[in-house]
Amino acid sequence: MSTTCTTGQHDDHDVYAPLCPCRAMLDLLANKWSALAIGALEAGPQRFGALQRVLQGISPKVLTQTLRRLEDAGLVDRTIYPAVPLHVEYSLTDLGRGAAVPLGLLRAWVEENLDNTAPARTP
Template sequence: MLDLLANKWSALTIGLLEEGPMRFGELKRELPGVSPKVLSSTLKRLEEAELLTRTVYPEVPLRVVYTLTERGVSAAAPLAHLREWVNDNVGRH
């Protein structure tokens, strides 16, 4: 679990999903530099760890929405502190 949460893309994805449910394309736009393959893999790992749910709506076109679970919400708070610390200390030696 620590490996998963310590991953850059996992931490940033959880941070975005704190704001509410999002679709893949929305996440991709908000995470500059992440490839579709890496984002897809990250979402799959977070779902397997029960940190988020993936809901598929049978519409045309198909709509898939990602939402934090209760477990994901509980992981979001300490990750927010870590992101804040990183932002405060980036560039320091």
């Protein structure tokens, strides 16, 4: 696939180039709620309410926006089951499972090394 970055037309993506489309994917994956939602979905398909309980502190609005962005990027599938009330489940696609691997390593690194980092500064 050919893309246009600041260096011109090429087939190699460059995340450091300001206009490279891979920056949008990096932005999505580096988002706290995206990374945590992908991690929560590693266990298997989840309903909205179950995801909200796992992702403590996320508002329904932000969870909806996060899931839509992940679905638009092809990382998450949304399946609607015809029932009363409607039954909707979210699950990782193959691409989402691939992204879950490095994100899982990053989450593990943070948990293992938090005590070695400087305390967060409050403004």
